[in-house]
Amino acid sequence: xxxxxxxxxxxxxxxxxxxxxxxxxxxxxxxxxxxxxxxxxxxxxxxxxxxxxxxxxxxxxxxxxxxxxxxxxxxxxxxxxxxxxxxxxxxxxxxxxxxxxxxxxxxxxxxxxxxxxxxxxxxxxxxxxxxxxxxxxxxxxxxxxxxxxxxxxxxxxxxxxxxxxxxxxxxxxxxxxxxxxxxxxxxxxxxxxxxxxxxxxxxxxxxxxxxxxxxxxxxxxxxxxxxxxxxxxxxxxxxxxxxxxxxxxxxxxxxxxxxxxxxxxxxxxxxxxxxxxxxxxxxxxxxxxxxxxxxxxxxxxxxxxxxxxxxxxxxxxxxxxxxxxxxxxxxxxxxxxxxxxxxxxxxxxxxxxxxxxxxxxxxxxxxxxxxxxxxxxxxxxxxxxxxxxxxxxxxxxxxxxxxxxxxxxxxxxxxxxxxxxxxxxxxxxxxxxxxxxxxxxxxxxxxxxxxxxxxxxxxxxxxxxxxxxxxxxxxxxxxxxxxxxxxxxxxxxxxxxxxxxxxxxxxxxxxxxxxxxxxxxxxxxxxxxxxxxxxxxxxxxxxxxxxxxxxxxxxxxxxxxxxxxxxxxxxxxxxxxxxxxxxxxxxxxxxxxxxxxxxxxxxxxxxxxxxxxxxxxxxxxxxxxxxxxxxxxxxxxxxxxxxxxxxxxxxxxxxxxxxxxxxxxxxxxxxxxxxxxxxxxxxxxxxxxxxxxxxxxxxxxxxxxxxxxxxxxxxxxxxxxxxxxxxxxxxxxxxxxxxxxxxxxxxxxxxxxxxx
Numbered sequence: 001x002x003x004x005x006x007x008x009x010x011x012x013x014x015x016x017x018x019x020x021x022x023x024x025x026x027x028x029x030x031x032x033x034x035x036x037x038x039x040x041x042x043x044x045x046x047x048x049x050x051x052x053x054x055x056x057x058x059x060x061x062x063x064x065x066x067x068x069x070x071x072x073x074x075x076x077x078x079x080x081x082x083x084x085x086x087x088x089x090x091x092x093x094x095x096x097x098x099x100x101x102x103x104x105x106x107x108x109x110x111x112x113x114x115x116x117x118x119x120x121x122x123x124x125x126x127x128x129x130x131x132x133x134x135x136x137x138x139x140x141x142x143x144x145x146x147x148x149x150x151x152x153x154x155x156x157x158x159x160x161x162x163x164x165x166x167x168x169x170x171x172x173x174x175x176x177x178x179x180x181x182x183x184x185x186x187x188x189x190x191x192x193x194x195x196x197x198x199x200x201x202x203x204x205x206x207x208x209x210x211x212x213x214x215x216x217x218x219x220x221x222x223x224x225x226x227x228x229x230x231x232x233x234x235x236x237x238x239x240x241x242x243x244x245x246x247x248x249x250x251x252x253x254x255x256x257x258x259x260x261x262x263x264x265x266x267x268x269x270x271x272x273x274x275x276x277x278x279x280x281x282x283x284x285x286x287x288x289x290x291x292x293x294x295x296x297x298x299x300x301x302x303x304x305x306x307x308x309x310x311x312x313x314x315x316x317x318x319x320x321x322x323x324x325x326x327x328x329x330x331x332x333x334x335x336x337x338x339x340x341x342x343x344x345x346x347x348x349x350x351x352x353x354x355x356x357x358x359x360x361x362x363x364x365x366x367x368x369x370x371x372x373x374x375x376x377x378x379x380x381x382x383x384x385x386x387x388x389x390x391x392x393x394x395x396x397x398x399x400x401x402x403x404x405x406x407x408x409x410x411x412x413x414x415x416x417x418x419x420x421x422x423x424x425x426x427x428x429x430x431x432x433x434x435x436x437x438x439x440x441x442x443x444x445x446x447x448x449x450x451x452x453x454x455x456x457x458x459x460x461x462x463x464x465x466x467x468x469x470x471x472x473x474x475x476x477x478x479x480x481x482x483x484x485x486x487x488x489x490x491x492x493x494x495x496x497x498x499x500x501x502x503x504x505x506x507x508x509x510x511x512x513x514x515x516x517x518x519x520x521x522x523x524x525x526x527x528x529x530x531x532x533x534x535x536x537x538x539x540x541x542x543x544x545x546x547x548x549x550x551x552x553x554x555x556x557x558x559x560x561x562x563x564x565x566x567x568x569x570x571x572x573x574x575x576x577x578x579x580x581x582x583x584x585x586x587x588x589x590x591x592x593x594x595x596x597x598x599x600x601x602x603x604x605x606x607x608x609x610x611x612x613x614x615x616x617x618x619x620x621x622x623x624x625x626x627x628x629x630x631x632x633x634x635x636x637x638x639x640x641x642x643x644x645x646x647x648x649x650x651x652x653x654x655x656x657x658x659x660x661x662x663x664x665x666x667x668x669x670x671x672x673x674x675x676x677x678x679x680x681x682x683x684x685x686x687x688x689x690x691x692x693x694x695x696x697x698x699x700x701x702x703x704x705x706x707x708x709x710x711x712x713x714x715x716x717x718x719x720x721x722x723x724x725x726x727x728x729x730x731x732x733x734x735x736x737x738x739x740x741x742x743x744x745x746x747x748x749x750x751x752x753x754x755x756x
Contacts, residue, residue, distance in 0.1 A: 011196035033665030052741045065444045068109040077594075079101035079108070130409045191254065191275060192239035193287040193332075197261040197361045200288065200333055204362065205236030209259025209269065211289070213240045214310045216251040216304075216319060222738035224311050227252070232259060251319055253297065253311065256289045256384070263363040268372075270383035271361070272297045273334075274326050289333035291354040291361060292412065296329035296337075298388040299425050302740025303723040305389060308518050314756065315533035318744065318756040321446035321467045322722035325739065328427055329466060339469065344428045344734065346709060348416040353391065353423065355410025356402055357384045362411075370405055374398040392740060395423040395703040420448030421702045424741050428710035429469035430734045433461045433477020437728040437735060439534070440716040442747040443495045443512065448718070448726050448737060451486035452477060457503045459486055464514060467720065469737060482506045482522020488716070490534045490542070491748035492561065507531060507544060509563060518629050523563035527555045527571020533582030533628075534749055537589045537606070545580035545593050546571060554578060556593060556604060572608035576600045576616020586630040586651075594638050599640055601625060601649060612653060618657015620647035627669030627679065627717070632752050639666035639679050646679060648697055658697030662705020668717040670725070673755035674743035678693065678725055680714035681705055688714050690738070710736055719745040721756045734738075 067080055070424035082381060096113050104110050191213050198205035208233045214224040228240040238256075238259035252275035258267045273293035275285055287293075298305065304319050305311045311319075328339035329350060338349045359369035361384060372380055375387040376392035391402070401418035407415055435452035442448055446467030452459040461477030485503025492498065495512040506522035532547035540561035546553040555571030579597020584611065586592065589606040626641035631637065636649040646655045646662050666679035675695035682688040691707030713731025723745075745753045 004314050009307060014195070027249070064215060067104060067112060077105050080104065088378045093326050096650045111318040139433065140333075167202045173705045176461075184227070188241075188243050188283055189227075189278070189285070190239060190241040190283065191228075191252070191287065193239070193254075194236040194288065195271060196236050196334065197290060197358055199292065199335055201292070202411050203290065203334075204262045204411075205232070206234055206256065206259040206261045206269065206271070206361070206482045207232050208265065209235045209236070209238075209256045209271075211238040211254055211256045213238065213242070213257065213275075214253050214311070215257055216253065217439050217741040218288045224253075232256070242357055244627060249277055250284075251323065252276065252278050254287065254289055257383075258597050261362050263367070266361070266363070266368075268365045268368045268383045269361050270294075270385035271357075272385055274300070274323050276323060276326075277320055287332045290334040291357040292330045292334055292336070292350070294385060295350060295353045295388055295425075296326050298385065299329070299392050300326045300722070302392050303390075303744045307386065307389075318721040321720070322724075322740070323679070324446075324466075324468050325427075325722075325724070325737070329425075329739075337629045339427055339429075344430055348414050348421065349423070349425060351412035352407040352420075353416040353425070354412045355415060356391075356406045357388060357407070358410045358412070359406040360384050360387070362541045371402075371403065374402050374405070375715070379611070380673065391423050392425075393645045395706075396421065396700075399423055399702075415636060420707075421704055422706050424706045424708065426708045426710065426728075427469060427737045427739065428734050429465060429471075429737065431475070431713060432465055432471030432473045433475060434463050434733040434735065435459045435461060435477070436730045436733065437463065438715045438730060439486070439490075439500075440726050440728045440735065441489045441491045441497075441749065442718050442720045442726065442745075444493045444747055445495070445512075446720055446722070446747070447472065447512075448720070448735065449491065449497055450716075450728055451489040451499050453485060453487055453502065453730070457485040460484060462486060462489065462497070462499055462508075462510065462514070463735075465735065467722070469735075478510060480518065480520070481508040481510060483508050483517035484522075487532045487547075488534045490536050491749060492540045492542070493538075493748065494540065494561075495748065498536070499536045500544055502530055502532060503549075505529055505531065505549075507542065507557075507559060507563065508535070518563055523559060523565075525569070526557040526559055526565025527569060528555050528557050529555065529571075531557065532580070533594075535583045535585045535591070536712050537585045538751055539589070541566065543585060543591050545583040547579060547581050547596065551579050551597060554581060554582060556583065556591060556602075556608070560607060567608055572604055572610075572697065574614070575602040575604055575610030575612040576614060576618075577602050578616075581626055582628045582635070586634060586636075587751050589751070592628055592630060592636050594628040596624050596626060596641070599625070599642075601628065601636065601647075601653070601655075603653065617649055617653035617655060619653075621645050621657030622647050626667050629671045629677075630668050631675045631677075632673075632753050632754065633675065634752075635695075637669060637671065637677050639669040641665050641667050646677065646693065646697075647750050656697070658693060660703070661691040661693050661699030661701040662703060663691045663693075664705070666691065667717050668727070670717045670719050670742075671753045672719050672723070672742040673753050675753075676700060676742060678719065678742060679715055680727055681719050683715055683730065684711050689710065690714065690717075690725070692742075706738070706741075708736060708738070710734065719743075719753070721745065721747050 099170040159464040195206040212229040228242040233657045234240045252701045254273045256271045271294045274297045329337045375390040377397045381387040403419035437450040439451040439454045448465045450463040452461045460483045464473040484501045486499045487502040488500045490686045499508045505577040508522040509518040530545045530548040531544045533545040535543045538754045542559040544557040547557045554577045557571045558567040572746045578595045580593045581596040582594045591604040593602040600618045602616040603612040623637035623640040627639040634651040638647045647661045649655045664681045668680040670678045677693045678689045688711045691705045692700040712729045719742045721744045723742045727736040746756045
């Protein structure tokens with residue numbers, strides 16, 4: 001990813017021919033500079049893209065130029081964005097049309113007029129016109145104001161006359177003019193702020209940086225849309241106004257490319273800030289772009305960004321949920337957010353990552369080589385945004401090297417005390433009645449539900465957090481409905497919440513607001529006995545693994561969507577059921593059960609008939625398996641709590657054990673939409689961790705797993721539509737969120753994990 005706009009050349013006066021010759025040499029040595037329009041000649045040159053710099057134009061005058069698509073026959077249509085930036089101390093001007101222009105086909109052109117408003121008669125006016133395009137070889141022809149910049153040789157094009165009001169311009173031979181309708185203002189919006197390096201209190205402005213306002217795409221096939229662009233002044237300030245922002249809710253973000261933060265012009269600078277979800281009621285936004293906003297943006301957008309021009313989503317709901325948490329990391333002033341700076345969290349890792357980027361931003365492009373060499377997976381980046389995207393997606397790659405070489409000396413503090421084994425970024429949340437939480441599930445709105453088992457299996461509540469970790473369930477959580485030792489939780493297709501009551505031999509149902517549906521005692525019957533794991537099938541039927549009050553249960557219960565028992569008085573038995581503790585449903589609505597007491601896995605058909613034989617499936621090193629899940633290919637994964645392995649079984653029950661990635665007595669298990677497997681390790685150990693393996697069983701996490709200081713007694717784990725990994729911390733009454741660490745999963749989880 002390379003910056004697409006270079007630093008403009010300002011205040012050039014043509015005094016002598018010899019001076020022009022000097023400019024020729026400079027321009028030849030520095031390609032892609034801005035165009036400074038002063039002389040009376042007409043010239044053509046290529047932009048990829050450029051900033052047109054009109055200086056000292058008389059009030060009331062109009063300067064016109066044409067944007068012509070000179071791509072080869074069969075080339076792409078030209079998508080162009082025209083911006084406008086008032087020069088300091090100059091009078092007003094207008095650009096028509098501006099913003100996002102209609103596509104220009106090969107060989108066609110669009111005429112742009114810059115009018116200097118006839119106020120302050122006798123005053124001189126100036127304008128900067130940023131131009132961005134999707135095609136590198138684009139010819140811009142100026143008429144009537146010429147240029148003092150040196151043109152790149154291009155085919156001769158007949159000048160296009162200045163449009164006269166009421167008279168249609170005569171088409172240029174060989175060029176078919178594209179009609180340019182007047183944009184219909186749908187929503188006036190101004191986004192302003194500063195681009196800086198470092199926190200506001202000790203910042204350095206980034207001047208001459210091209211700031212672009214983007215609207216995120218609404219489908220994976222749609223790139224982000226440019227709404228406007230400008231260049232920062234000497235103080236790093238910018239202001240982008242647009243009348244083309246849609247009236248409906250949109251997601252906006254800013255990218256600042258290139259500029260000078262004190263170490264010289266540096267095209268490797270590429271900083272970013274999420275503006276947020278904006279509707280028609282918002283007309284003005286002020287924000288900051290710096291290294292802290294860039295790191296935070298890259299992490300929360302992890303699964304929806306490949307570069308600055310490609311941020312899109314199947315539905316703004318999923319991307320909307322993803323960006324909600326950014327305020328927990330950083331605020332609009334470019335300072336630490338309220339959550340990461342509170343007593344439950346430590347900002348050292350985020351500050352260290354920001355310093356890593358600042359080591360490049362504050363120096364020349366050559367000084368960035370260490371960053372680009374270390375952050376080289378999946379490929380070597382060319383700018384700071386590409387580097388942090390790589391660090392996020394390959395967090396164990398050269399983690400300590402990056403810290404030791406780049407993170408310790410920088411504008412952000414405090415930093416980590418020692419080098420990390422990975423750059424997974426997490427937040428820790430408390431409140432909402434959390435009490436030894438065990439099971440965790442996510443609903444369609446990104447809300448996180450946790451079953452509070454309690455210290456002696458005597459908990460009586462469920463906690464609900466929104467997607468930002470804010471407690472919705474009050475100080476004591478949701479209670480009632482028979483909640484008694486709640487072990488696990490699942491959410492059905494209708495966002496109703498189902499909880500197993502280990503100590504109450506029942507199942508509780510709540511609606512999406514936490515209101516009880518299941519009555520005072522919950523649903524009973526169907527063989528419920530010390531119910532533990534729970535799962536939902538495609539028909540909204542509820543499946544429960546009955547661990548038994550003494551961990552000696554041997555049955556599975558099935559309830560319909562109303563809580564009525566389908567499995568009979570004793571539940572489904574057979575197939576090797578022995579201390580069943582967790583359960584998962586495949587796409588054929590067969591149930592797979594991990595047998596904690598039998599070192600085996602049982603498979604039941606959708607009617608409850610045993611498929612796995614009298615002893616269940618036992619191969620692949622199964623050892624007191626707990627967490628179990630089925631991937632999209634029909635493979636079954638079981639976490640072996642009595643060993644340091646996970647077992648992968650085929651749909652026929654043939655098992656293979658895998659180790660590595662920090663696996664150590666794994667307990668909870670979840671699978672993301674790319675079939676990476678996530679497990680919580682050592683729930684009763686003083687050094688717990690989280691492991692990640694790919695679909696082939698290869699370790700993705702480092703040899704010690706992902707280590708986060710707030711992890712304490714990790715049990716259940718779930719993945720949301722942003723790719724955040726949520727882990728229940730039983731021993732600290734909290735829940736951990738690993739931000740953007742996994743591939744996103746459509747929630748609620750019904751049968752096998754799927755992408756949003």
